[in-house]
Each structure stands twice: as C-alpha cells, then as structure tokens.
Amino acid sequence: MGGTRQRPGDRPGPAGGVRVALGLVAGALAVALCAVLVERFVLHAEWWQVRHTVTAKPVAPQSDVGPPPGPLAVSWEETTRIHGGSAGGYDGVAYGVARGQLVTASGGGLVVRDARNGAERWSYRRTGWTLLGWTSTRSRLVAYFERDGRRDDRLLVGFDELSGAQLWRRDGERPAAVSRATLRWPAGAGVVLTTDDGRSALYGVSALTGKRLWRTPLPKACRLFEGAAQPSDALDAADGTDTRADTRAGALAAVAVGCPEQLGRVLAVDPGTGRVLWSRTLALKESPDVRVLDGVVLVSRGSALRAFAADGDQIAGWDGDEVCEDRMCPAALADGRLLVVRHQAGKGAGTDRMEAVDVRSGRVEWSRDVPGYAALTQAGDTVYALRPRLSEQLLPAGLDIVDPGDGGTTTAPVPFAMDPDLAGAHPWLAAAGGLLYAAVAEAAPRPAGAVRLVALRGGPEGTGPAELGGVPVDDWPDACALLKKPDLAAVHAGGHDTGHDSGAGRTSVGTVTLPHPVSCTYETKWEEPESEGTPAGPKPSKTPSAKASATAKEGEKAREDPDGDRKGETEGSPSPDAGQSTGPDGAVPGSAVRGLTVSVRWVGETPGAAAKMLDALEAIQSQARERPDIHADQAYEFGPTAGMIALRVDRVVLVVDVDRPPGAAARLARAVADRLRA
Template structure:
C-alpha cells in the first residue's frame, strides 16, 4: 500500500506540474493581456474631399516619425502609409496605428510584444494585420480591426497572406475579401474581412506558385486583385517564366491572365482602372479587361523601384527612366528614344500621359527623377528629391495632366531617397499633401 501511495503521489505531482506548465504557457507566456497593447477611439472623423493643396508655398501642418523595426525576418523592416476616411494609417514591423489626417492626433493603435507585423491590408471599413512570433514563423495570426475605431473584429491563427510586398508590407484585398494562401503557395483563398471565414478557394494553374518575398509582387483594389506567379515551363524547371493573374476578389474568379518575359518577381501597381506591371524587361499597362494598351521596353526602364504612375481622367501618367525604347501601344507612335535621345541625362526621367482607350501618347517631356506621384482634384503632384541641382530642399511639381504644364513649389523638408526606412510616398486629400520620406537615425535603425 505504501508503494501505491508513493506512486499515486508522484503521478499526481507530475500531473500538477504539467497542468501548471500548460496554464502558465496559455495564460501567462502566450496571454493576450500582456502581449498586446491596443488602444481604440470613439471620436468621429469626417472624410476628406478629394482635392490637394493649391499652387503656392507649402508649410508643414504636422509630422510624425516612425522607427523601422528590425525583426527576426530579414527584409520586412519598411514603413508604409495610407490616407483614407479622414485618417492616416501607418504600418511597420512594430504594429499598426491610425492618426487624424487633419491634425496628426493619435486615434487607435495595435502592437504585440515579441511579435512582428509582416503584412497588412485594408478593404472597405476594415484593416487586417498579419503578425508572426519573433523566432517562430510557424506561429502566426491575422487580426481584423474596424478602420475608424480600431476595435478588434476577429482573429485567426491558421491563415497566411498571399504575396506580401516587402516594400509596403501590403497584400491584396478588395470588396471585403482578403487573399490568403496555403503553405506551398499553390492555392489562393478568399477570407471574409467581416467574419474571418473562408468564402472561396482557387487552385493556381499547374506548375505555378505565388512569388514570396518580392519587392511588390501583388496589389489590389476593391474590384480587382493581381498577383505575380512563378510558373515552370514545359520541361519542368526549364523555361520558367513569371505570369500575372488578375481575379475578382469577391468570388475568386479569374478575370484575365498574361505571360511576362522575365523569371523574376514582377512589380505590380493597381490604379483605378489600370494595372501597371514591371518585370525587369519592360513596364506594361493593362486595362481592366487585360488589354495591354502601352509598354515601355528596357531592362532599366523602372530601375530598382516600380515606376511611379497615377490615373488622371482618361489618362495614365507615368514616369520612367529614358533608357528604354519608348512607348508602344494601340496607335502609339510618339514614343521616346534611348538615353541619348534629346540629350537626356542619366539622372533625369521621362513623364508621359497615355490615353487608356487608344494607347496614344498625349504628351511626353523630360522631368526630374520624381520619386513619387499622387493625384487629386484633376491634378498630379510629383515629388522631386531636390528643388534644383544647387538647392537642397525637395520640391513638389503640380502637373496638369491635360498638357503637362508644371508649377513648382519648394517642399519644407530635404530628403535622401537612398536612406532605408520607407520608399518615398505621396498622397493628397482635403486640401493637404502628405509625404513620407526616409529619415536618418542612429544606426543600425532608420526611421520614416
């Protein structure tokens, strides 16, 4: 009997220890109450009108600095921004936060200690963030928020985003559906941004898989999402080429698919009615039906970054490096020549306005090496790193999309586009212009 009692005591002790370990792991080490720092707001915010600032001097209304996050996953240390519904949303590896677009005042934020934000997306009135535990990529979670209040809507631990951009940390979503993928990146899923449940499934073409870790391998808007695919040729691994797949995010139906000329991950940018794709051999422009209406050929036409582009009424305005062979499209014939044509210097660029329906070039001219474009109120705003060769402050050009005429204003800041932290970015709304730029900070970290 004594041995039985000792055995039972040891078993009870072992069970108690195991139970304590499980409880500590569940309710302490992995508990939400200490990992998560979440603030919400009940203050209303009014939407902004779709106009930018008038021509004239620019002055800083407010500014906010965000440090870059050096997490355990290399390459995902950028900072990204979006202006919508009267708010500026900032996403970085630290987490996500929303500020009043007029005053810069804090509205809501979400961070997780020991976790890194490696992706985010927005659709309708919802923002969804993707987190991975530092040092353990197998432990991940999606968290959905109400875009205006920051209130948490749902959380899922078994989904991974489809084709996250290393540059902006964005992945495609639209019409209250966000795109996720399986472990092998060969199947796409549509997940409701309202409930967190899967609403459709799409197997990718045989031999194709999503690019992972590209600078900007995908993009989306409310009615259309586009993802770059890496597809094997007829010989299995030989003849591998990239493809572009455009689909309806609501039902997961393929709208169109186009082959590209490169093996590399494409850079994808979605405008309102136009899809821009740079694959290292050319910059291509497709309309919503998948018709290619313009192409700028050349392996350096976009350089190391995606060519800036915006859609003005009926016209695509794009900036590219003039070492390509110019514009080709339906009815095009006014494209520019190579880098030596017209005496264009290597540090300069070319801006063109192309009619989306006909593919004809409306106008084309030499411009400074613009790092970002924005469109609002029928005007195009272009950010230039320097006001002139001898003046250090940055400049903002206001371009009329009809004829390309330009008004220049000095910007109230200087910038070095080569600093890490953020790709230069512009947005315009509510009579204001928003600019994001890399900021020098004590090494090894940068800031935006």
C-alpha cells in the same frame, strides 16, 4: 500481531512503490498542467502582450483635392522609428490615407490618426510579435503578425477601421503576397486574400468575420511569388479617398505567380468571388512588381514595363535596360490618362521621361524629360510629383504640380531633405482634404533610423518667387565672394583668383534663375613631393579633377553630394606626409588643399525655417557630429572625416567641402561664417 510491509533494509514494499509511482505521475501531470496554463494564460495571454486603444470619436471624410500651386507649409508631422523584426525586408514603415484617417503600419504595430491634424485615434501593438502586413476594405482593416523567432506562429487580426474595435482573430492564416514596399496585400469587396503554406491557392477571408468564403487554386505547378518588392496589389471600389470611391467600377486584385519553364504570370482576380478575370503570361524569370491604378494593372521587372486595362488588354508597354530599375516606376491615373515615369537609356542620373497615355486608345498624348521623380500621386485631376532635389545644387526636395492634359508644371520647395536610397521606406505621396502627405526615410535616430511623415498645406505668399519658398533672389549671397585670398592662403590654397568663372556653379528652379553662383570650386596647383632617389627639379603641376558645373543642367559634380556619401579621393592627388607636424585645426603645414568647394544650399524665409532645413539635412546623414566650435548659428560635420561641414548663419545654409588637409574645412567654415556676419 500485525504484519509490516517494510522490507528488510528499509526498502518499501509493493504498495509503497505504487504510491511513489503515482506521486511521480501526479507531479509530472501537475508540471505539464502548469506548463499548459503558463503557455495559455501567461506566454500567450492577450492581457500583457497587447496594447490596444480604441476611439468613439467620429471622423469626417476628406475631399479628393490636394494643396494649390504655390508655397507649402507644414500642417503637422510625425516620426516613426524603424522596428527591426525577424523577417528581413519587411522592417519598413508604410502609410495609407482613406476615410479621413491616416494609417501608419510598421513592425511595431498600427497607429491610426486623424488625417487633418495628426491626432491619434486608435492603435494596436503586440509585444513579442512583428507586424509584417496590413490591408483594408469597406471600413475594415486587417493586420498580419508573426511571433518573433517563430515565423510559423502567425496571426490575422481584423478591426473596425474607424473605431479600432477588434472584430476577430485567426491563427495560422497567411496573407497572399505581402508587398515589402507598402506592407499591403490584396483585398477588396469586403474580402482579404490569403494563401496556404505552399502558396498554391488563393483563399478569400471575410474582413468582417474572419471566415473563409472561397478557394481558387492557381494554375498547375504555379506558386505565388514572394521575391518582389511589390508582388501584388488591389483596387477596392470602396477604398481610397471618399469622393473618388463612388466613381470606381469595381474591385480587382492582381498577383504575380511563378510557373514551370521559368515563365511568370499575372492573374487578375475578383476578390469578392475568387473568379479569375484574366491571366497574362510574361517572359520573366524573376518576380515582377505589380500595381493597380483604378482599373489599370502595371507590371514591371527590370527591362520591361506593361500596362493592362481592366479587361486584360495591353494598353501600353515600354522596354529598355532598367526601365524601372529595382522598383515600380512611379505612376498615376488622372483625367483618363496614365502618367508613367521611366528611366531613359543613355541619360544621366536624375533625367527620366514622363509619358501620358490615353487609357482608352493607348495613344501617347505627350512626353517630356523630368528630374527623376521619386513618387507620384493624384487628387482630382491634378498630379503631384516628388522630386528628390529642388535643383541639383540646392538642399530641399521639391514638388511639381503636373497638369495631366499637357504636362505643364509648377514647382515649389518642400520643407525637408531626402535621400531616396535610405532604407526604411520608399518615398510616398498622397493627397486629400487640401493636404499633401509625404513620407521619407531618415538615418536618425541612428543606427536603425526612422521615417518622417509630413502633412503639407498651402502656405502664405512671400515677397519672392514661390520656387524659392518666397525668398527674393537678391537675398542669396554669391558663393564665390565668401572666401578671400587671405582665407585661402591660411590653408595653403593661395594664388587662386576668387573671381575665376570655371569653378562657379549656377542654378535655376523652374523659370527662376539665381543671379549669383551658388557654388564655387577652387583649383589648386602643387608640385609632387620628391622621393628618395629622384633628382630635384621642376615637377609637373596637377589639379584635382572635381569641379562644380558651370550650368544648372550639368548639375554639381563635387566628390561629396549634400547627402554626405563621400566618394574616393581624386586620382593623382598627393597625400600629406604622415610624418609632418600639424598646425591649428590639424592642418598640415606646406600641404595643398584638395577639392575645395563652398556652396550656398538654401536661404530660408526666416532663421527658423533655415534651421529646420539644416536639421533635415543632418537627419539623413549616416554619420553626423555637431561642431559648436565653428561659431555659426548651427554647424555639423558629415562623413567619416572632417572634410565636409554644413553650417547656418542667420537664414543661409552653406556647405564647405575640403578633401584635405584635415582641419581645413573647419578653418574655412569659420571664415565663411565671419564674412556672412560682417
């Protein structure tokens, strides 16, 4: 008779317990194995994370030349939406032009285009990861990614820059000092610079294989800075536009490091070997911005700007309150001269100083006032400068072509508007192959915005001056003739002499002066409403303080600029009685118009060109609403209230700006549109 291992009460015996334990262990191992397999082949799998396209099409190099002086036309353009990542400050869009290609780097990944026509050549994106940096050297491009929500999960990926083929990938590596302004970090001589978690050493990683080639420790107790917009930069003898590459002396990388006793240093390093070429101590408590221009190293922070030669000798220096403000001063190197644009103490906004320094002697060859250039670039012996406004009272941005020999300029409008303070991208310029590339931030699509890249070529000559886009000066209407007394009386602004010169704003572009006022401000007097307990009687009259300037030099001083940033109300101006009833368009009967300005912002060569300019203005507004009820060809309302309306009638773009009462701007905009159509 066989025994049983079943214990009384149906409890398993010792052998059954072993089987249960083994089953539990096997189950746990299976779960762990499944987790590992899911982690490796699903969560970290390349097949679903990566979207990678390559190309076998050849691309020819571009000549080192930009467009000629004169009108400009759009060759091609593209818009990149802002990609918000987990690392604050690195969510912008950056560009680079080299070897006939244009690289667009954003948090979403890389897109490489044919620089001539904008056709996409190759791209690389990773789902769940954000691109935080990129660099290139000797036809190799390296991108740096961090996993969203896990910043310690890092990845470097190397590519063939022309085809997009992946060459290698390296986990855990950290680039040295990525710039928030350009998303680039130093590279040169076929080597990219990386660092450790403590930022106490530099490493050289082969851009071809991804292997470490050298290690250079930083000075004792020093660490790489990360707090600046541009804490590092590099020059590669094989980078940049192709024809200029043959003339470059060699590779040089410059990085800013913080050291004890609140002193900073700038180190110049040979990226091929890691050898420190020179070191300079700077009495700076914060991280400086660093830029390398063909053997010249610029270092800027707040009240100081220094320029060093390739051997470390200082060739120029500037001091002053906010000489570069919070970003690197625009600069370019052409014909042996360093051109620098710096701010001037005591000067008004938009009035900077450009100086040309001979690199060999350090002598200032010429110096002149310039209109607050947002970016500079160089092609051959020509310097291109982007100005945020063609004129203070006109809508489009402008381009100055600067002769580095004597500072002479020619000016032309560009077919877009810009706000240099918008987040998303620092204004950027590059020139190659007869084209000029410009990138500016836009507020649309809202809320994150985008960056618009425009490739410009020389355009056909018009019948008018190039400074006005080929439009004859006689085509510009008189801003002070667009409203008549009945129009003003309808919104309780009657009694004003429309020919009054104190409110007429005139402007000029280069050597061209427009014969008629481009803006007209109407002054309105009123009496303060009586309050309870105040005896009736005559009250002192007041006038709003906002006026358009009488000259182009003073600029327009309206309370709202064309970028739509509304300032506070005019001091001392009364508000409409909240208890009063409103009339058509919401206007309050009996209330006086405040701060009424009508301005002609642009006249396009064609209605289509004018429409694109108005659309460009709308794209840089944080708040914009279409107003089809204005009965113009196009109309938008800007700002939090209904006080500013931009409209287009045929080829003319105008702005009507009325602080209050509500509805007055719309009513006057209709009157302006009707008068232009008459």
